[in-house]
Amino acid sequence: MIIWCKWMCSKKGTYEFNEIEKKWQHFWADNKTFRSEDCDTSRPKYYVLDMFPYPSGQGLHVGHPEGYTASDIVARYKRMKGFNVLHPFGWDAFGLPAEQYAVKTGTSPEITTRKNIDNMRRQTKSLGFSYDWDREVSTTDPHYYKWTQWIFLKLFNSYFDETENKAKPIERLPVPDGLSEEERRKYIDDNRLAYEAEVAVNWCPELGTVLANEEVVGGVSERGGHPVIRKPMRQWMLRITKYAERLIDDLAQVDWPYSIKKLQTDWVGKSIGADVDFKLTDFDETIRVFTTRPDTLFGATYMVLAPEHPLVDKITAPDKIHAVAEYRDQAARKSDLDRTDLAKDKTGQPLGAFAVNPVNDEKIPIWISDYVLISYGTGAIMAVPAHDDRDFEFATKFNLPIIPVVEPDDPEQAKLVRQVEICFTGDGKAINSAQFDGLPTQQFKENITKWLAERDQGSKSVNYKLRDWLFSRQRYWGEPFPILHTQDGRVIGLTEDDLPLELPHIENYKPTGTGEPPLANAAGWLEVTLPDGTKARRETNTMPQWAGSCWYYLRYLDPLNDRRAWNPEKEKYWMPVDLYIGGAEHAVLHLLYARFWHKFLYDLGYVTTAEPFKKLINQGMILGEDGQKMSKSRGNVINPDKVIADYGADSMRLYEMFMGPLEAMKPWSMQGVEGVHRFLQKLWRAVIDEETGLLDPAVRDVQADEPTLRLLNQTVKKVGDDIETFGFNTAISAMMILTNHLSRLDVKPKSVIEKLVLILAPLAPHIAEELWQRLGHDDTLAYEPWPAYDEQLIKEKEIELAVQVNGKIKDRIVVSADADEQQIKAEALANEKVAAAIAGKEPRKVIVIKSRLVNIVV
């Protein structure tokens, strides 16, 4: 027993990953190994950014390190390639969970947040990422949100110049002459990029706050799944719609996955069409509609207004007033849930009023229905039931006339369209359209738009699905608006000197339930005395969580600057972000908002690039071992702390990269972790004598043999190429192959081992540093040049080719690498098995693909 123990203890050279990892993490921190040098023009720069996390009480889950490891590999690789790398980290720390916890327990969100950040920072550091921790930021830090408020003030103090298609300071807004002071103020306020409006919002009674459209999923809140109703309220809005065109166009400048670009394009939702004016028969009024199909005007048999349309009150016939009022009432009470999930059936009411179709002077009835939205286009449509599914359904239900005006090319379909059997929404040729008959759809659209314009009854028009950004929340734990409401009803912004406007400490975090935010309870904070002695009240809404994450990548450039949000020199040096890695769940929300702010800052000259993120990669979700989404209730959550304790950070990092393609969704496997851990063990034993802890005697300063040298050069090339293309799983597999080869050699050339250690370093940095040191190097390998490979050494001397007869493999031949086609052909035809397969027939064709195969066709 004692002897056995002695024997165990004498093995002092085993792979002690826990000790090694701690040692190097301290080394990196103490030496500030990964500090980035601002404005170092002697090296090319590279900015690698992770989507910063919300510091939740659950801590890190295994999904976080996936993206972080990928970006860290690129950061470390680029350093070795001679780049000046900026790789920062921080916390998106405002948010609902800390506030809900505060409501429940009375613990200040500040305390909860600090605790959670400390824990998650510890976890993040335990993975050995090469962040420049001196640049750490938190959105909840007043030194940070001072500048979030500053950007908001810039928005508040800017307007959008339509002719130049860019934002400008509000002082330069041309204000019409002859306005009263009151009117002048209103005009200016109406042009600000941050403005107040009374809007029908998504009110969530359970959460006591409004939500952005994007935060409502299927009629319930995205977080928590609580019911959401529509309610008119005073809210802060940002004019993101002014940037709709640029948000679509500039996607051409960035290297993002096609699917994300598509998602954003669809979200902005550009439609080109025409506005058309319909005169009413009994009133001196016109109804303007937006349509993408002006070519179907002759088929417009009725009109529909949104229930909220302002003209409804005025034009409803006396005998319809009661029914219409009731309908509008019902529509107003409908929640989003009712409108989406349950409203499959069309409803509506006729107003008893009529309009005139401008193309044929037909008198057509006007209805209201909630299938027309007040918030899109003009809130009114012309209905062409023959060529629009929704109008078709409505007309069928209420027995309204259906006139086909577009004939499809397919004769079968054309017949059905003419007989009003089906609704056809595609392109075709015009029918029942007077002098326009026979025109193809596209042509007709142009002609009729011109025709309408000449008669002053319409014009070309573009609409977007994108709405202005609802920017206020009735919460405590968010950035306070730097805004004052005066007694005489003016809204004024604080000056830059007044920033930051800090969140006051309060006792009661509960929303009041009426929509009055918690900050309304902060007595000493709420009231302000202005220089002229009058009183003003602070804005009690706070900003949404997206605010802080809209610009954090800029603050990393200059995180300690107290005089400016960032130094322009540093911005010019570091921007744009070269690589941005994060989850696909932010495809429309965060990425669209951040691009909007960036473009705004670009217009004002604070940043020098039109787009913030050059290349974007989305990491896929990691599922539980059962292939299900990880969740506490399923009990399939993998705790990273435990994985690191059992196998080490290097194994954790390596496994997450080895699982499969970065973008793919893939299930966790503990046995898979063990697999990559065995690989590291094997490498360790190939270099270190486990008995002595010294370099293995087999590792010697000798020239590598040809196969080893070839494999080494192939591996160096492959790992480099794979890192450049984010194929980390195949890079690891290549290093496994080289390690397997080396472990079988009796004498291991030191130079080969060293290069393997260097190319492993970005992926498994701790073991690499340790081996590098034990191989006799004093300094960190973080800035060692990436090994070069020799193209000549990669080439095989002899190549095995498959020989096919009629596409079926019959045998394999080995030829010299420089054999020409004739030689290969002769060799192939001389082969016994090939001869047997040909059976004396004359080859019709012989296809030789060098270094691949030979195919003989008979």
Add this chain to the structure above:
RNA sequence: GCCGAAGUGGCGGAAUUGGCAGACGCGCGGGAUUCAAAAUCCCGUCCUGGCAACAGGGUGAGGGUUCGAGUCCCUCCUUCGGCACCA
């Protein structure tokens, strides 16, 4: 319903982008080492038939283009993600 991505061994996944399908890892089977086990090392492992050499089949299904298709084209099925009265 519309849009997007993807379907390859028992499992995670490779395949120079039209050229030997299944690299690498897991799991499994056999062997070496050991008193025994763990660890490690070696051999095998797509399916079917055969002791074997070998033969045949095989990348969700069906069709097509090609000397040659996991890869390109058409139709369909399944899974995942997004949008969902946006005129």
